[in-house]
Structures are given as structure tokens and as C-alpha cells.
Amino acid sequence: MSLILPALKRQYPGNETFVLNTPEITLSDKGYTCVIGRNGSGKSSLGEALAEHRSDEQLWYYLPQYLDRILFAENLVEQLETMLSQTLDHSLLSELLYEFGFSEPKRVLDFPFILMSGGERRRVALSCIFYLQPKHIILDEPDIGITAKENMVLLSKIGNLKAVDTRVILISHNHEFVKGSSDLICLKEGRLDRVGKTDELLIEPSFTLSEYGVRFQRVDV
Amino acid sequence: MGCHVQVRELALGYRWNDFERLVFQNLNLCIPFGGFVSVSGSNGSGKSSLVKLCLGLISADEGDVLIEGIAVKPGYPEAVRNNRVAYLAQQIEELFYGDTVRQELTYDQQGNLPDQLQVLQDLELEHLVDRNVDSLSGGERQAVALAQFMASQAPLLILDEPSSYLDQHRAALLKHYLSKAHQAGKTIIHITQYNAEIAWGSHSIDLDTDAPEVLEL
Numbered sequence: 001m002s003l004i005l006p007a008l009k010r011q012y013p014g015n016e017t018f019v020l021n022t023p024e025i026t027l028s029d030k031g032y033t034c035v036i037g038r039n040g041s042g043k044s045s046l047g048e049a050l051a052e053h054r055s056d057e058q059l060w061y062y063l064p065q066y067l068d069r070i071l072f073a074e075n076l077v078e079q080l081e082t083m084l085s086q087t088l089d090h091s092l093l094s095e096l097l098y099e100f101g102f103s104e105p106k107r108v109l110d111f112p113f114i115l116m117s118g119g120e121r122r123r124v125a126l127s128c129i130f131y132l133q134p135k136h137i138i139l140d141e142p143d144i145g146i147t148a149k150e151n152m153v154l155l156s157k158i159g160n161l162k163a164v165d166t167r168v169i170l171i172s173h174n175h176e177f178v179k180g181s182s183d184l185i186c187l188k189e190g191r192l193d194r195v196g197k198t199d200e201l202l203i204e205p206s207f208t209l210s211e212y213g214v215r216f217q218r219v220d221v
Numbered sequence: 222m223g224c225h226v227q228v229r230e231l232a233l234g235y236r237w238n239d240f241e242r243l244v245f246q247n248l249n250l251c252i253p254f255g256g257f258v259s260v261s262g263s264n265g266s267g268k269s270s271l272v273k274l275c276l277g278l279i280s281a282d283e284g285d286v287l288i289e290g291i292a293v294k295p296g297y298p299e300a301v302r303n304n305r306v307a308y309l310a311q312q313i314e315e316l317f318y319g320d321t322v323r324q325e326l327t328y329d330q331q332g333n334l335p336d337q338l339q340v341l342q343d344l345e346l347e348h349l350v351d352r353n354v355d356s357l358s359g360g361e362r363q364a365v366a367l368a369q370f371m372a373s374q375a376p377l378l379i380l381d382e383p384s385s386y387l388d389q390h391r392a393a394l395l396k397h398y399l400s401k402a403h404q405a406g407k408t409i410i411h412i413t414q415y416n417a418e419i420a421w422g423s424h425s426i427d428l429d430t431d432a433p434e435v436l437e438l
Contacts, residue, residue, distance in 0.1 A: 039360025213388025
């Protein structure tokens with residue numbers, strides 16, 4: 001079944017010139033969607049607006065760029081116990097942490113966030129999301145601070161979510177993420193500029209990813 | 222050639238309740254004047270900690286950091302205030318002081334507003350100048366901080382994963398700027414974990430494998 005995103009609007013105090021205003025968007029029935037656009041085009045605004053949109057069919061879990069906004073507890077176990085109000089499966093959580101590159105995952109469970117580096121916090125936050133298994137996930141620049149190897153793990157895990165009908169929207173400048181997506185939402189100045197299946201858009205002569213700020217190698221420009 | 226930045230017998234660990242994390246032990250490092258050093262390493266290897274030590278944002282357990290032969294005093298980023306060091310942080314959210322981009326650019330009294338405005342133009346950000354900084358996207362925040370950084374006259378540039386939020390165009394401008402700054406004789410310490418970016422520098426340090434040996438570039 002196709003996924004239909006609602007029409008979204010968002011404006012910020014102190015910025016009368018920028019308005020996110022996107023129409024209802026129909027996406028493929030499988031795979032993940034990439035939102036692309038240059039800095040300030042409204043990618044994160046779309047993610048935040050979608051996460052705030054209340055609907056019985058879609059409740060989106062949003063992982064923001066700035067993790068301090070969501071890692072409110074002292075450590076991972078405390079974070080998840082507060083969120084879930086139930087006993088945790090430490091074994092599953094350790095497996096996820098191991099996949100995301102922690103060689104001693106059990107040590108991470110109660111290790112204070114405050115002693116972790118930015119990249120470690122990002123990997124813990126990603127492990128947290130895959131533990132929670134929401135049906136709708138928005139990942140905003142999830143590759144910030146993590147290595148290419150862990151990016152590949154992330155892509156693989158997102159690919160596996162197809163089997164359980166979890167839908168993912170990935171906000172990224174990273175070509176590795178873009179090329180594996182099923183759909184692209186292309187934003188310019190808060191407006192929907194293009195939308196469609198990735199493989200169809202990529203063969204259109206008039207369509208270029210660089211117009212939307214996509215970086216072909218992570219940082220070699 | 223002398224050391225622009227010298228790290229001597231540095232030891233650093235973080236502590237929180239019963240937890241402790243050792244980051245450095247006996248780290249020695251000399252970055253010469255005019256050197257362009259890429260510092261890499263896995264998450265938690267101490268890349269950002271090294272930067273914070275150089276800036277005086279945290280204090281070491283043992284040893285010290287000298288910039289131009291003067292010991293960095295913890296808790297007082299003197300070199301940054303005196304425009305001897307320009308710093309571009311990994312996480313820009315914590316850095317803004319002004320309400321608007323213009324106020325932010327003029328906050329640093331030693332900054333040169335016309336230069337910063339020119340850089341904003343180069344970065345295609347001139348339309349942001351009267352915007353409230355709270356309304357900027359992550360990429361725009363990084364780009365405004367980049368404009369401040371690129372307009373600085375400081376002889377030592379320290380960047381901590383600066384390209385994280387930047388799109389293709391702005392990342393290209395940053396690379397070009399660093400290349401020009403290096404040619405002009407500035408010393409650059411560039412923290413990154415991306416192979417392609419490591420190659421931007423003339424020297425590289427991998428904190429996973431090189432520390433804690435003595436590194437003379």
C-alpha cells in the first residue's frame with residue numbers, strides 16, 4: 001500500500017521569509033524515502049512537522065540532528081526504561097549496540113551519555129530506535145559523526161525494515177543513502193520541488209542531485 | 222621550525238559518579254607553524270577532546286598544551302579571544318550569542334564585518350543576515366559559523382568535523398578556503414573521520430594508532 005504523507009506547513013518566529021509548505025505526497029509501498037535539498041531548504045522542518053502531525057495511521061518517531069534534545073536520561077537503560085515503562089531485553093539491546101560498532105556493548109548499557117563522544121551518542125541513539133521499532137521513523141542526518149562502516153550497518157538495517165513494513169524517511173546529503181532509496185522528496189526554499197521514484201528521477205536528463213546539495217563522496221568535493 | 226601547537230606529556234580522563242574514561246596518556250605532539258594536520262580516529266578516541274584542550278575549554282589531568290610557546294589556561298579561551306585562534310565547532314547549536322545573524326557576526330568585536338558579509342555572500346547566505354539565529358537550519362547554522370571562521374585573521378585554524386551539516390557547494394568552498402589558508406602559511410588542525418577529508422591536509426595523525434607516541438611532523 002502506498003504511503004501518503006499529509007500536507008505540511010511550518011513557520012518560525014523571527015523568520016518571515018521561510019515557510020515550509022508541502023502538499024500531500026504519495027510514496028512507494030516499500031523501501032525508504034530520502035529527503036534532499038540544500039541547507040535551509042526545509043528538510044528538518046519537514047521532519048519536525050511530520051513528527052508533530054497527529055494521525056491514527058501514522059505516528060512518526062523523529063531522530064533529530066541535535067541529540068541533546070532526545071537523550072534526556074543519564075544512560076541508555078534509564079532512557080529506554082523511562083520511555084517504555086517495562087523491563088528491557090538487555091540481550092537484544094547489546095546485539096544492536098554491537099552491530100553499531102561497540103565492541104563491549106554490555107559496558108555501554110549503563111555508561112553515562114555525558115562521557116560519550118558525539119559519534120558514540122549518535123550510535124547509541126540509533127540502537128535505541130532500532131530497539132523501539134516504531135512503524136514510522138524519520139532519521140535527520142543520521143550519519144553525522146559516525147564512520148562509513150557504521151553507515152553501511154545503518155543502511156542494511158533500514159533495508160531489513162522493509163520486511164516488517166516499517167517506513168523510514170531519511171534526511172541526508174549523503175549520496176550513499178540517496179542512491180539506495182525508493183523515493184526522493186526534493187525541497188527548495190520550503191517547497192516541494194520534485195518528488196518521485198529514485199530510479200526514475202535519476203535517469204531524467206533535467207534532474208541532477210547536486211542541485212539539491214547531495215554530496216557524491218562523503219566529503220571529497 | 223618551532224611548534225605552533227605543542228602538547229607535552231598530556232593525560233586526560235573523564236569521570237562521572239563511579240565511571241571513568243581514559244582518553245589520553247603521555248600524549249606528545251608538535252604541530253609546526255604552517256602545518257596542515259588532519260586528526261582522525263574512531264569515536265571516543267579523543268579528537269574533540271584534543272581540540273577542547275587546545276582552546277582551554279577543558280583542563281588536562283597532567284601535562285599541558287602550548288600555543289606559540291604560551292601555555293593554554295583552562296577555563297579561559299584566551300587565544301580565541303585574542304584572535305590568535307579561529308575555531309569551528311562540530312556542534313554549532315551551542316555557539317550562538319546574538320539574536321540575529323548580523324548580531325552574531327558583530328558579537329566578536331575583533332571580527333571584520335565586511336569580510337564576514339563577503340564570506341556570507343560567497344556562501345550564498347547573504348539573505349540570512351537579518352534572520353533570527355534560532356530559525357536557522359542545522360546546515361545554515363554551520364554555514365554562518367563557517368562565515369565567521371573564514372573571515373577571521375587568526376594564524377591558527379582549528380576545525381572539529383566542520384563539514385558534517387554542509388551541502389556540496391559549501392563543503393567545496395570550505396575545502397578551497399583551507400587550501401588557500403594553508404598556502405598563505407596558516408596552521409590548520411582539522412578533526413575529521415572521513416578518509417577523503419584526511420587527504421586535505423599535508424600531515425595526518427590517527428589517534429587510534431599513533432597515540433601515545435611522540436609525534437614530530
